[in-house]
Amino acid sequence: MRAIAFAAALLISAPAAAETVSGLLAGVVDGDTLIIKTNVDPQKFNTKPPKMVRVDLFAIRAPSLDSWPWGPLSRRALMRIASNTDDSMNIACDVLKKRGDVIVGACRAKRGPVTFDLSRRMVEAGYAVIDLDEYIAAKGTDLDNTLWKLMHFENIAQTHGSGIWKSTPPVDLDKLVL
DSSP: OHHHHHHHHHHHHSOOOOEEEEEEEEEEEETTEEEEEESOOTTSOOOSOOEEEEEEETTEEOOOTTSTTHHHHHHHHHHHHHOOTTSOOEEEEEEEEEETTEEEEEEEEEETTEEEEHHHHHHHHTSOEEOHHHHHHHTTSTTHHHHHHHHHHHHHHHHHTOGGGSSSOOSOGGGOOO
């Protein structure tokens, strides 16, 4: 009986096979939320109309927009990290959970041959912190290792005084190294 309860607990705590939502970046709401335009493929004729999907980045929290100056700076950092001038940017998010119409996803952006994790880049740049509620919920699951890595990048950003860890706002966010 104990073995069955243990196996059931493992099934509940392990992330399910993730559905993936992908498309073009349509907008950035704040430092941890973006809008993706799905059903867009310039190589194919699509009969489906484009759909706008709101995605909260998994495991991070950024200052709210009304937290001056860090909220707007965090939003601008995500826009800079997630956008590209040649319109070839593609965002793909593994859906980890849904809250109504909002998806919580582990999102990757692709710029040419390079793919990178948006949550990691925001934490690494110092414009977001780890969401401790997500960290506690993921303890002991496959996502635990991802959160440990994010914690490492948060500590580095804090040590170096990057982003929100600075005592004063940066002068030129456009020089943010990607």
